[in-house]
Amino acid sequence: MTRAGAEVESDENGLHRRAGRDLCGIGGVPVDSLREVLEMAAALASARHDTLTEVLRGRTVLCFFGEPSTRTRLSFEVAARRLGAEVMGFGNDQTTSAAKGETPLDAARNLDAMGVDAFVVRDRHEGWSQVLCHYLRARVINAGDGCGEHPTQALADALTILEAFGRRPEMGANALAGLRVALCGDIRRGRVAHSNLLLLPRLGAEVVVAGPTGMIDAAALPEGVALAGSLEEALAGSQVVMMLRIQRERASGGLEASDDAYHAGWGLSAARLAAADPRAIVMHPGPLNRGVEIADEVADGPRSRILRQVTLGVAVRMVVLARACGRMDALREVL
Ligand code: NCD
Helix, strand or coil: CCCCCCCCEECCCCCEECCCCCECCCCCCCHHHHHHHHHHHHHHHCCCCCCHHHCCCCCEEEEEECCCCCHHHHHHHHHHHHCCCEEEEECCCCCCHHHHCCCHHHHHHHHHCCCCCEEEEEECCCCHHHHHHHHCCCEEEEEEECCCCCHHHHHHHHHHHHHHCCCCHHHHHHCCCCCEEEEECCCCCCHHHHHHHHHHHHHCCEEEEECCHHHCCHHHCCCCCEECCCHHHHHCCCCEEEECCCCHHHCCCCCCCCHHHHHHHHCECHHHHCCCCCCCEEECCCCCCECCCECHHHHCCCCECHHHHHHHHHHHHHHHHHHHCCCHHHHHHHC
């Protein structure tokens, strides 16, 4: 059995060059590959498949997390196990060689040398997954890099929208045509927002953002993304309302508003949601700060697709792991 990264080529400095099966950001993934991942994830989510454990049998997936995580890490672990992979975890905390002064990169290279097929990585440094791509033979999947990106969350979000509106991933660049998505909250520091800003328009959605001035860098918004002056303006006519948490742990000033003041200005309540399209769904990648960006009545209300995002996240991550390990054909065979 060959390791996933065995065909990786090294340059004269011993650094690796490869393309295709790593997932560092969503922008570099061709629409055809996005369509394929979403199509296969939709198939996984809508039926029971009994032979999945053959897909990654004998493969090893390492969750290398240097930042807190609940959903993402366990969702990757569940996904890997459902496909039959061995799963290891590394927290880079005081129980590991980090306490003895080893750098995360040295730790990663040592773990790579054990024969890991895919590294699922989260770190507070933006660009960390790209760095690892150069040094590791294993394939690398970005599970959140500081204020950078969170590509598998955006894929889970896209699949949630497709499903809610009966759209087919096969439509590729037109799959979300005619749908307006409002991304609301801390856009500047939110990696989920960044990946969605790169993904949803490529699937045909119209995207509008809203949030306090300090939380949006208008100059950094991709072309075609509109900036609304208020939450109400963003919600008006939107079929999808995606609320995002204030990234307080990444803030350097500008977040002086109290939770109550933030909720009064930018929180999603049932009254505000009434401005959106009557069919509108409510999304949030979690963790929720209830009573801040979102009210209980909305988070737990009939329009909420928040837990569906979590369920579909497992399906998306199964496909992304199969892709990283070069086992898309094997997955296709069992679907
Ligand atoms: C997000 C993250 O960690 O980027 N959560 C997630 O992975 N589902 C969002 C956040 O922390 O606000």
